[in-house]
Amino acid sequence: MGSPTPAGEGSPGASVATNTSPGLKAPTRRGTELVMLSFAAGLVTLALILVELNQERSLSMRILYLGLAYLGLFACAHLAVRRWAPYADPAILPCVALLNGLGLVVIHRIDLALEGTVFPDGSVWDPVAFKQVIWTAIGLLLFAATLKFLTDHRMLARFGYTFGLVGLVALLLPGVLPGFIAPTINGAKIWLRIGPLSIQPGEFAKILLMVFFAAFLVSKRDLFTTAGRRFLGMDLPRARDLGPLFAAWGVTVAVMVLQKDLGSSLLFFGIVLVLLYVATERAAWVVLGLGLFAGGAVVAWKLFTHVQQRVANWQDPIARYDVIGGGYQISQSLFGLATGGIGGAGLGAGRPEMIPEANTDFITAVIGEELGFVGFAALLLVYMIFALRGLRSAIAVRDSFGKLLGGGLAFAVCFQVFIVVGGVTKLIPMTGITAPFLSYGGSSLLANYILVALLLRISAAARAPQRAAKPKPQQPAIADQHTVMVERPK
Amino acid sequence: MNTPLRRVGMAMMVMILLLLGNATWVQVINADEWRKNAYNRRVLLDEYARKRGLITVADGTVIADVKETTDRLRFLRTYNAGPAYAPVTGYLSVTYGTSGMERAENDLLNGSDDRLLARRISALITGRDPVGGNVQLTLNSKVQQTAYDQLTAKGYTGSVVAIKPDTGEILAMASTPSYDPNLLASHDVNEQAAAWKQLTSKDANDPLVNRATQALYPAGSTLKVVVAAAALADGKNKDAQYTAKGTVKLPNTQTDLPNFNGTPCGPGETVSMETALAKSCNTAFGEMAGQVGANKLRRQAEKFGFNDPDLTVPLAVETSTLGPIPDEAALWQTGIGQRDVQITPLENAVIAATIANNGKRMQPYLVSKVLGPDLKPIDETDPDEVDTAMSTANANALRDMMIQSEINTGGEGRLQNVQVASKTGTAEHGAKPLENNPHAWYIAFAPAQKPEIAIAVIVEDGGDRGLGATGGKVAAPIGRAVMNAYLAGR
Numbered sequence: 004m005g006s007p008t009p010a011g012e013g014s015p016g017a018s019v020a021t022n023t024s025p026g027l028k029a030p031t032r033r034g035t036e037l038v039m040l041s042f043a044a045g046l047v048t049l050a051l052i053l054v055e056l057n058q059e060r061s062l063s064m065r066i067l068y069l070g071l072a073y074l075g076l077f078a079c080a081h082l083a084v085r086r087w088a089p090y091a092d093p094a095i096l097p098c099v100a101l102l103n104g105l106g107l108v109v110i111h112r113i114d115l116a117l118e119g120t121v122f123p124d125g126s127v128w129d130p131v132a133f134k135q136v137i138w139t140a141i142g143l144l145l146f147a148a149t150l151k152f153l154t155d156h157r158m159l160a161r162f163g164y165t166f167g168l169v170g171l172v173a174l175l176l177p178g179v180l181p182g183f184i185a186p187t188i189n190g191a192k193i194w195l196r197i198g199p200l201s202i203q204p205g206e207f208a209k210i211l212l213m214v215f216f217a218a219f220l221v222s223k224r225d226l227f228t229t230a231g232r233r234f235l236g237m238d239l240p241r242a243r244d245l246g247p248l249f250a251a252w253g254v255t256v257a258v259m260v261l262q263k264d265l266g267s268s269l270l271f272f273g274i275v276l277v278l279l280y281v282a283t284e285r286a287a288w289v290v291l292g293l294g295l296f297a298g299g300a301v302v303a304w305k306l307f308t309h310v311q312q313r314v315a316n317w318q319d320p321i322a323r324y325d326v327i328g329g330g331y332q333i334s335q336s337l338f339g340l341a342t343g344g345i346g347g348a349g350l351g352a353g354r355p356e357m358i359p360e361a362n363t364d365f366i367t368a369v370i371g372e373e374l375g376f377v378g379f380a381a382l383l384l385v386y387m388i389f390a391l392r393g394l395r396s397a398i399a400v401r402d403s404f405g406k407l408l409g410g411g412l413a414f415a416v417c418f419q420v421f422i423v424v425g426g427v428t429k430l431i432p433m434t435g436i437t438a439p440f441l442s443y444g445g446s447s448l449l450a451n452y453i454l455v456a457l458l459l460r461i462s463a464a465a466r467a468p469q470r471a472a473k474p475k476p477q478q479p480a481i482a483d484q485h486t487v488m489v490e491r492p493k
Numbered sequence: 494m495n496t497p498l499r500r501v502g503m504a505m506m507v508m509i510l511l512l513l514g515n516a517t518w519v520q521v522i523n524a525d526e527w528r529k530n531a532y533n534r535r536v537l538l539d540e541y542a543r544k545r546g547l548i549t550v551a552d553g554t555v556i557a558d559v560k561e562t563t564d565r566l567r568f569l570r571t572y573n574a575g576p577a578y579a580p581v582t583g584y585l586s587v588t589y590g591t592s593g594m595e596r597a598e599n600d601l602l603n604g605s606d607d608r609l610l611a612r613r614i615s616a617l618i619t620g621r622d623p624v625g626g627n628v629q630l631t632l633n634s635k636v637q638q639t640a641y642d643q644l645t646a647k648g649y650t651g652s653v654v655a656i657k658p659d660t661g662e663i664l665a666m667a668s669t670p671s672y673d674p675n676l677l678a679s680h681d682v683n684e685q686a687a688a689w690k691q692l693t694s695k696d697a698n699d700p701l702v703n704r705a706t707q708a709l710y711p712a713g714s715t716l717k718v719v720v721a722a723a724a725l726a727d728g729k730n731k732d733a734q735y736t737a738k739g740t741v742k743l744p745n746t747q748t749d750l751p752n753f754n755g756t757p758c759g760p761g762e763t764v765s766m767e768t769a770l771a772k773s774c775n776t777a778f779g780e781m782a783g784q785v786g787a788n789k790l791r792r793q794a795e796k797f798g799f800n801d802p803d804l805t806v807p808l809a810v811e812t813s814t815l816g817p818i819p820d821e822a823a824l825w826q827t828g829i830g831q832r833d834v835q836i837t838p839l840e841n842a843v844i845a846a847t848i849a850n851n852g853k854r855m856q857p858y859l860v861s862k863v864l865g866p867d868l869k870p871i872d873e874t875d876p877d878e879v880d881t882a883m884s885t886a887n888a889n890a891l892r893d894m895m896i897q898s899e900i901n902t903g904g905e906g907r908l909q910n911v912q913v914a915s916k917t918g919t920a921e922h923g924a925k926p927l928e929n930n931p932h933a934w935y936i937a938f939a940p941a942q943k944p945e946i947a948i949a950v951i952v953e954d955g956g957d958r959g960l961g962a963t964g965g966k967v968a969a970p971i972g973r974a975v976m977n978a979y980l981a982g983r
Contacts (some may be wrong), residue, residue, distance in 0.1 A: 106767045281497040324532055334532060341521050341527030342535045354535050376520040379512055387509045398495050406494045414501055421508040430515040 026429035029468045032093035040081055041098035044074035047104030050350055052067035054112045057351030073104055076143060084459060087154075092396055098389040099440055099455050103139055103448075108350070109362065109369050110135050116356035131362065131443050134163050138445040142452035149456035153411055156460045160404045163218025170211030171202035172253065174271075177281070178261030189360070190309060190328070191435060192262045205258075205267050206437075206450035209274070209415065210457070216275060217407040220282035226404070249273040252295050256303070263309050266422050266436030270415065271294055277414045317432035332359045336427050339372035340379075347375025362443045364435055368427045383424065386439075390417035396462030400457035409461040412454050541587070543564040543693045544866075546602040546625030548582055550632040551861060557582050557595070557779030562680065570595075570678040576671035578643040580652075580703035581808070581859065583631065584674035588685050593629060593703065594859070597807040601863060608863065608871050616844045626871065629862040631662035636946075639978035640667035643971040644952075651968075653951040654842035655975055658944045660876040661846070661855030661883055663806065664979060665948075667838070668704040670697070699730035706810040709835035710951055713920025714964070715934045716830030718844060718891060721778075722769055723793035723885040725784045731894055735777035736764035743822035750779050750825060753919070755962075771897040773917065775829045782828020787818040790827065796882035798843045798854060799836075806859045807838070813840040830918060842949035845936040848891050849914070849944035852883030883909070896941050906968035908977055912941040915972070917964030935968035941974045946979045948972045 048070030055062055071360050077100045084091050111132035120128040153159070159166070177185040185195055194201045198463040251272060258268040276292040303310045312328055320330030320337065335358040343353060355361050355369035362369075390413045397409030416439050426433035437447040521529065545568060548557035556578045560569045570585045572578065583593015591599055600606040604625035615623060633655075638655040640653035644667055648860055676688035692700050703706060724733065737758040738752040758764045758774035764962040769777035782790055794800070794815050804810040816833020818824050826832035839857060856877040863872040883891065897913035902917050916920035918934030923928075938947035955962030 007551055028642065277501055281494055281501060284494070284497050321530065321532065334530075336529065337519060338528045338533040339534055340516070341524040343520060344524050344528075344540075345521055354538060357535070366495065371520065379516050383509050383512055383516075387506065390505050391502060394498060394505070398498050400501075403494060406498060410494075410498045410501055414505060417505040417508060419513060424512050425515070428512065428519050430511065430516050435867065 009084075011409060028215075029090065029466070031085075031089045033081070033089060035080075036084070036093035036096055037081055039258070040077050040100055041074060042364070043097050043101040043104060044077065046101060047073060047108060047212055050108045050142075053349065054108055054115070054351035057110070057349055060115070060117045073107075076140060080143045082144060083150055087147075088151040088459050088463035088467075090369035090463045090467040091459035092392050092466070094392045095389060095455060095459060095462065097384050099391070099452075100363070101385055102382075105370070106366065106438075106443075107132060107135055107139065109366055109441070110443050112351055112373075113356055113362040113369065115351075115403060116354075119273075134445075135443050138448045141445070145449055145454045146452040149453055150363065150460060153456070153460055156405050156408065156457060156464060159214050159216040159247065159400060159408070159457075160221065163215050163222075166211045167219070169366045170208040170215060173211065173256060174208035175261065176204055178258065187263075189435065191264045193264045193267065200445075202447035203262070203444070205262075206446040207453075209271065210412075210450055210454055211280070212271070213274060213411045213415065214408060216278045217411060219403055220278055221404045221407060224282055233419075237373060249295075252292075252299065255296075256299055260303075260307070263307075264435065265310065265313065265432075266434035268427075269422055269434060270419055270436065273418045274411055275413050277418075278411050281410050282403075299431060313432040313434065317429060320429070333433055335359070336365055336368040336440070337429060340367050340428065343372035343375045345376045347373050347374060347378055355441030362424060363437060364442065366384060366441045366443070367424050367438050370441075371428070386417065386420045390414070390420075392462070393458045396458060396465045399465035400461050401465070405461045405464060412458050412461075416451075416454070509719050516674070530757040537587070537804055538566070540603040540758060541568060542915045543604050544568055544624040545570060545585070546627040546864075546866065548602075548628045548630065550578075550630050553629075553893050556630075558633060564680050566680050569680055572674045572678070574638070574674040575675050577667065578632070579671045579674050580668035580705060582674060583703075584677040586677040586685055586689075587680070587940075588616040588682060589689055591738045592701065593808060594630070597805065597809070598628050598860065598863075599622045601628060602836045604866075609865065609899070615766040623848065624866040626682045626866060627864040627868065628860055629864060630859050631657075631664065631861045632641055632859070633982075634664065635982050636665040636975055636979045637667060639974050640971070641669070641671070642734055643671040643974050645671075647957050649952045649956045649967075649971075650698060650954065651950065651956070652703075652708065653950050653971060653975055654838045654946065655948045655979065656846040656855075656857055657841045658846040658849035658947045659855065659940060662859045662861065662876075663859050663933050664946060666705045666973060668702070668708075669945050670700045672700040683713030695972050698877070702821055703808065704951075705838045706806070706808050707837075709811050709813065709886075710843065710932055710934075710953075711920040712830035712834045712836040713839055713932065713934050714775075714830055715844075715916050715918035715936050715949075716828075716834055716836070717770055717773060717778050717866070718848065718895065718916050718936070719794055719797055720782050720785065720790065720828045720847070721766060721891055721894065722797075722883050722887065723790050724766065724781050725884065725890060726793060727785050727789060729766065731765060733766045735766065735774075735780050736770055737761055737764040737774070738776050738861075741776045741779065743825050744783065745820070745862055746822050748822065750775055750829075752776055758884045759768055759894075767894045767897055770916070771901040773898070779825035781825050783821060785828075786939070787827075788823050790824070791815055791818070793882070796854065796880050797847055798840055798880075806857050807957050808859065810839055811837050813837050831921060837951045839937050841934070841951075842947055843914075845938050845949060846944075846947035847903055848888055848895070849938035849947045850888075852881055852888035853878050853973040854880045854882050866960075892941060896938075897938065902965040903963075904965040904967075904973075906977070907975040908939060908968040911939050911976075911980060913937050913939040913973070913976065914941040914944075918970060919963045928960075930959050931962055933958075933962050933967035934964045935972040937969075937972050937976065941978060948975055950975070 032454060051066055062485040114132050116126040119241040177195055185192055188194055193203050193205050195204055215366055255268040255272040258264055276289055279288040304314060316323055316330045316333055320334040323329035324331055324334055339355055341357055350373045355372050358365045358368055370382055393413030394410060397406045400406055419436060419439055422434055423436045423438050425431040439451050505573050509957050545559050547555050549555050554575055558571045560571055560694055561968055568803045572582060581594055583591060583595040584593045585591050602625045606761045609626050624894040627803055638653050644651055648801050650669055653667045656663055677685055678899040679685050739755045739757040740749050743750050750940050752758060758769055758777055764777060788951050799813045802812045813836040815827055818827050827834055843857055860874055862870050892914045895916055896912060898914040915937030920934060922932060923929035934951045935950040950968040952967045956967040958967050
């Protein structure tokens, strides 16, 4: 990780300077962040210009204003970070700004392509780019509010169980509520419809449950590290300690059965596994968890037609091209990606509107088609930078809860990208999940902005110089130290 | 906790690498498979969005043009003088694909040909839309129009091919009944469908077939020039003597092989090869073929271009064959162009052109030049001598015999002041040859001493003369008119 490292790491000299001289402050790198944000805004404006040109619309100063407005929006977010989390990681927000902006451009691009399209059911395409702009603004507000009111991420740990309960209810609610509040859309029952608003509570539940698991695992950490029997060179956990894992597995299966939401259940289970692994440092959990998941997946495949469909579409999309709910969508995605090739068709010059759900689950296929492999790879790398910067903060932060939560949040984004992009490119069966920050959808965007705020809060804690920087006494070498009594684990 | 967090980081990088690897597979390595999939309409739509190249005849007259439209497919293909050129241009249809030159030169016309690579790159840099290259044909508009008019004037079903003997350039390639390719190129799907239905109906008499290259006919008496060439190569000369009987029995059978109307070929027992060819005596040529033998006859035919399954001009050409010759009787029948002899009008024109070109067979071709979108030539076809079918002396001897044949041939429209060398044919066909109207053939070249044009004409089913049709009465006037159109316009 070669990006600017916070003072106190890497070079011992800097560490001494930061911690001992009250006159020198650790660099906040907020200037770097602003420069990178401007760069992202410039890229997004350029992308918008390309789309307008390729769709043969007249260029006007309006685009420049849009670009400036976009920069202004993120400048506000930047100011919020500057004020409430000055030591936050400087690379994370620009990554988000770039992804969100590119998402807006692509959503607008699909709007242009489908403008005036009448669907078989008689409805006319409803442009959504403007709505997504509103959601972005609300998301950034929520982001700023989180930074303002959550002055220390450890505050969250106190409400761990409350969050867990709320999260569980939110996750399972659409599955159990009747159809008029929780309609089935595209085969999945994951929405709540309240008046004109449709929300996906699962997106928020993801974060709530992560907070709960992190808090729970930190407080009960010793319990899980207690060894059970050894088996095949691994320390197996004791049977009664398997409770949380089985609970998570149960929830996963419930989500899959009740809501037919394969993507979310996979994502959720993966996150729990990683949290368990990080907390216990035991590979056994991972092996056990993967075994459970594999078993569950096979059973689900045997029992449920929607799982069988997804697998069959994945194996040979062309053979099921004309089947309803068959391989049409994934085929169109692959056609687009392949036709885009290395350099892409050019933003606004391809035909991504042929892919159903081009502005939500399949938005990465649009980018692959129009920006080509080059743009697609760049997109994946932006996601990777985002996730690795998040993980870096988790490693650098001093408290266990922060480490666990930060690691979980970073992994969640990366794993979600893997699930959706893997599905779109036929690496794994398509499971129907949004691409973080790119896809159209308010719930996903809002939840992800909260996630970013949490990551920035953790990174700020990691990079901020410790307030009570007591001058450390010169420590003698370990060999010269006294032996001390260590308390036996309870 | 940092060690497992670092491992999670590794896992995240592995996930991104897997996605990148898979994207490389889909978008780069295996991209062609998806790009060329029959379901992938992106490529087709792209081709329509690109300005397709023009097809012109030798004098630069445009026969296949493009018009910009306002509908989704940006360019409309239009064919000027459609039916006269349709067998060569073929059609370009969104629903029904392509045929003719539109298919054979598709890559060049749609701009994806490698020879246009440099221009594509420069178009990319300058931001202009890439456009297709142009194809300039060898067709002579006057000769082509005459050929088409001659065939359609009396409603004949048939074909005319004219070749420049010393180069192999195809000067005319007409086939009737023809069709209007504009109807199939229409952007109105219903108009396309109606035209397709009408053109492929039973009563339409296969207008979509280019008879010049796609139809195989019995060669009839025109094959006698090939038999004569084989006999000359075998050491005979024009004075070699053959039977003059009106009717002979086929060897080892009781089947009669009669001359036309059973008339003896001459007053004596025998006649010379020259007289036999001039009077087209079946008995003499049956005997001649018997003396030459199946192997030598076949070899001679191949030197004239028979048995060449790979021939393209660049339209694909059906393979002309002598058919199986199991015994002596079959050999005699083959010698008069009946039995299983199958020949395309193009091949028969090649035979005439080869004799005219002192026995040297030139590769026939339709594309003289390939021009870039800027009309700069990027490729030119050089005349290609593929084989020496006859020695110059033998070719001249055969030419002299064909001059006698022309003198002996009836029919209208004899050329004034120009000596013509020709051979007619009246080919029986079908299960009951005496009840089916025979096909009328005429192959010729002129001027005989310094040939500039060689032609083959076929009129199916006796044209307007029914059972009384002969090559001389039905086909010869057309051939003469076509040659006259070329020679008069020099």
